[in-house]
Each structure stands twice: as C-alpha cells, then as structure tokens.
Amino acid sequence: VRSTKQQTSTKGEGYLSRMALNDNKAGMEGLDRDKINKIIMESSKGSKFYENELKKEHQVNQRIEKMMLQKAHITEQQLKTAQAQVEMTASELEKSRDLSRVIVHVDMDAFYAAVEMRDCPDLKDKPMAVGSMSMLSTSNYHARKYGVRAAMPGFIAKKLCPHLVIVPCNFDKYKSVSNEIREIFADYDPQFQPVSLDEAYLDFTEHLELRISWPEASRTHRYSSWKQPEHQQESEAKEGFSPVLFEDSPSSSQSLSNSQTADATGKTTEVFGTSVEEAVREMRFRIEQKTMLTASAGIAPNMMLAKVCSDKNKPNGQYRLASNREAVMDFIQNLPVRKVYCILVQKNHKWSSVHPFKMRTCNCVATRFRFSVLFLCAGFRHREGERKDAECSRHQ
DNA sequence: ATACATACC
DNA sequence: TACTGGTATGTAT
Numbered sequence: 484v485r486s487t488k489q490q491t492s493t494k495g496e497g498y499l500s501r502m503a504l505n506d507n508k509a510g511m512e513g514l515d516r517d518k519i520n521k522i523i524m525e526s527s528k529g530s531k532f533y534e535n536e537l538k539k540e541h542q543v544n545q546r547i548e549k550m551m552l553q554k555a556h557i558t559e560q561q562l563k564t565a566q567a568q569v570e571m572t573a574s575e576l577e578k579s580r581d582l583s584r585v586i587v588h589v590d591m592d593a594f595y596a597a598v599e600m601r602d603c604p605d606l607k608d609k610p611m612a613v614g615s616m617s618m619l620s621t622s623n624y625h626a627r628k629y630g631v632r633a634a635m636p637g638f639i640a641k642k643l644c645p646h647l648v649i650v651p652c653n654f655d656k657y658k659s660v661s662n663e664i665r666e667i668f669a670d671y672d673p674q675f676q677p678v679s680l681d682e683a684y685l686d687f688t689e690h691l692e693l694r695i696s697w698p699e700a701s702r703t704h705r706y707s708s709w710k711q712p713e714h715q716q717e718s719e720a721k722e723g724f725s726p727v728l729f730e731d732s733p734s735s736s737q738s739l740s741n742s743q744t745a746d747a748t749g750k751t752t753e754v755f756g757t758s759v760e761e762a763v764r765e766m767r768f769r770i771e772q773k774t775m776l777t778a779s780a781g782i783a784p785n786m787m788l789a790k791v792c793s794d795k796n797k798p799n800g801q802y803r804l805a806s807n808r809e810a811v812m813d814f815i816q817n818l819p820v821r822k823v824y825c826i827l828v829q830k831n832h833k834w835s836s837v838h839p840f841k842m843r844t845c846n847c848v849a850t851r852f853r854f855s856v857l858f859l860c861a862g863f864r865h866r867e868g869e870r871k872d873a874e875c876s877r878h879q
Numbered sequence: 880a881t882a883c884a885t886a887c888c
Numbered sequence: 889t890a891c892t893g894g895t896a897t898g899t900a901t
C-alpha cells in the first residue's frame with residue numbers, strides 16, 4: 484500500500500464517499516439520510532465541482548484496481564517478510580506505550596454558531612448556520628436535524644432546510660472568545676496546544692498532581708449572573724491561590740465532589756473535587772460561566788484517544804477513558820476506523836489506502852493485519868513529540 | 880531548495 | 889449564481 488505512489492487520491496475522503504459516511508454524528512438521530520443524500524446529489528449534479536469529484540473518484544478506483552492486481556502477485560515469502568515487519572513494529576510500539584499522562588481534548592460545541600446565538604437570542608430556536616451561500620463553517624444543532632453541517636455549501640443547505648438562517652462569519656468575535664477560553668486552559672496547562680479557535684489539547688498530568696493537595700477554596704467557583712463584568716476576576720483570584728501553601732494531606736472534604744453551598748438566593752458557588760473528571764468539569768464550568776458557551780471534553784492517555792473521547796458525549800459533556808491497556812483495547816474494538824483511520828498508513832494516503840479493504844471497525848483492521856497496537860498514529864505522535872520538546876525547554 | 884500535494888479546522 | 893482559506897506537514901524532483 485505504501486509503495487503505491489501515484490498521487491491520485493481525492494482531497495480527504497472525497498465528496499461522494501463523505502456523503503455515504505454521513506453517519507454517527509451528533510444531532511443525526513431520526514433523520515432521513517437517503518432523502519438528504521438525494522437532495523445533495525441533485526443540487527450538485529452538473530456542476531463543475533461534481534464532475535471533478537467524479538473524476539477523482541474514478542482515479543481512485545483505478546488505483547485500487549492496480550493495487551489489487553499487485554496484490555495477486557505477492558508471494559508467500561513477501562507476505563512473511565511483511566508480517567515480520569508488522570510484528571516488530573507492533574512490539575516496539577507496545578514497549579513504548581505510555582499510559583502515564585492525562586491528556587484532555589476540549590472542543591467548544593458548534594462554536595461559531597453558539598457565539599452568534601448567544602449574541603442574538605432571536606436565533607435561539609431557529610435552524611441557523613455560520614458562513615455564506617457558498618460555504619458554511621458550522622451549523623447549530625437544530626439545523627443539523629435537517630442534515631445541514633459544516634463544510635456544506637450554503638445553497639445546498641438552503642435546499643435541505645428552507646428556513647435556515649445564514650449568518651456571516653465574525654472572526655474577530657470568535658478570536659476574542661477564543662482568547663477568553665484559552666486563559667482558562669492556561670490555568671490547567673500553560674503549555675496547552677491549540678488546534679483551532681475552539682479546540683485544544685491539554686496535559687492535565689501536572690495540574691492533577693498539584694490539585695490533590697489543593698484546599699477546597701481553590702476548587703470553588705462562582706456561578707456568574709452574566710451581568711457583572713467582574714465575575715472573571717473573581718475566579719481568577721481564586722485560581723491564583725497558591726497550592727504550595729497547603730501541602731498537608733487533602734482534607735476530608737476532598738472526596739466529596741459536586742457539593743454545593745446554598746444561599747438564601749440559591750446556589751452561588753460550586754465546589755469541585757480533585758479527580759480528573761472533577762477538574763475537567765470545573766474547567767467546562769468556568770468556560771460556561773465566563774462565555775455563556777458550552778464545551779465538551781475527552782480524557783484519555785494520549786491525544787488521539789482524547790480527541791475521539793471528546794466527541795462521545797458532545798454537546799456539553801465529557802468522557803473519560805481509563806488509563807490501562809485493557810480499557811483502551813476495549814474502547815478501540817468497535818470504534819469505526821473512520822474516526823482514527825490515520826493509524827495504519829501514511830497520513831496523506833490514509834483514506835484511499837484503507838477504503839478498498841472495506842473495514843469499518845478498528846477491530847476489523849486489527850484482525851486483518853494482525854496488528855494489535857493501533858492507538859498512536861504518526862500525526863499525533865509528531866505533535867506529542869513537539870509537546871515534550873516544549874516541556875523540556877521549559878524545565879531548562 | 881523548491882514546488883506541489885495533502886490534511887485539518 | 890454558488891463547493892472555503894489559513895496554516896501546517898508530506899512528497900517528488
């Protein structure tokens with residue numbers, strides 16, 4: 484597969500395949516996928532774009548045919564050599580497996596759309612999307628029920644949902660909100676890695692080591708009335724509380740999570756525990772109080788898994804994958820390859836390389852390739868390496 | 880070293 | 889009418 488060098492693959496999955504894979508997305512329950520695909524096809528037909536996509540798809544098919552021909556000529560000996568290589572790589576990866584870090588992936592829910600809805604309550608119960616007639620950046624959950632989603636041209640979205648409201652992008656606004664949430668991220672990991680305006684990877688490992696001995700006051704956060712501008716200074720002042728001053732063992736209240744102090748007026752503050760889940764819940768709480776926007780998070784021993792996890796309980800939820808081999812393997816079993824398909828092949832050959840084998844789940848890939856160590860791909864490995872370098876220079 | 884291709888949001 | 893644009897990495901020559 485790797486040696487098939489023709490540069491004929493489509494951009495990403497390709498338009499047509501993408502539609503066929505229009506599954507498994509939040510907000511897609513109870514919607515008629517066939518009908519949606521039909522409308523998309525009819526809207527696309529005859530356009531230059533569509534012709535191009537067809538051409539690319541054809542090229543990919545030819546490439547696959549070629550690969551299948553090559554496959555017929557593979558000898559027993561070659562197979563054995565390849566097998567041995569795979570086993571070797573597998574055992575190397577197995578040895579280098581590191582489950583000691585706690586990585587969190589945070590992703591704002593329908594970010595651009597959520598910002599626009601926050602600032603214009605009229606949009607609240609309407610299907611809306613952010614972008615233009617040519618291209619949408621994202622859509623709110625209401626619009627997703629009609630099959631309207633990110634990276635879809637606006638005019639097609641209008642056909643799927645005639646009442647759709649399309650709001651133009653306000654990047655400056657999104658940038659300033661992004662800065663607000665990044666300030667919170669920095670409290671948990673000063674070296675956090677932003678992916679885009681609304682998404683970042685955080686290494687919680689160190690925060691958790693310190694947090695275990697934090698007093699309750701440092702883990703208490705105030706509900707915002709969303710009217711007083713000073714609410715953010717409030718929480719920052721608390722965060723600035725030095726944990727080093729409280730090195731005695733965690734107090735008895737430490738294990739009691741989710742306790743709330745009540746006022747005459749009701750809840751005004753919330754106390755968070757010292758566990759990962761509590762720390763992440765706290766971070767999401769602070770984001771919501773500060774920006775009126777919700778975020779979802781995934782907690783796992785590496786970036787790739789964290790990313791997949793953050794999708795699991797979206798919107799406004801979080802999911803933690805335990806840090807042991809068994810849990811990870813279990814999690815991987817029935818995961819659609821689509822979510823992590825970069826695991827097997829070179830990054831930019833991934834889709835056209837895995838696709839012809841028609842494998843849906845990771846388990847299927849593992850069986851076919853007798854390959855059991857599949858949860859850190861080159862792309863993420865690169866970024867994780869980057870992070871370690873950054874950390875080294877920080878310590879020096 | 881450069882141009883071109885691909886990926887991600 | 890209309891199928892992104894900014895930024896990164898990877899590959900070929």
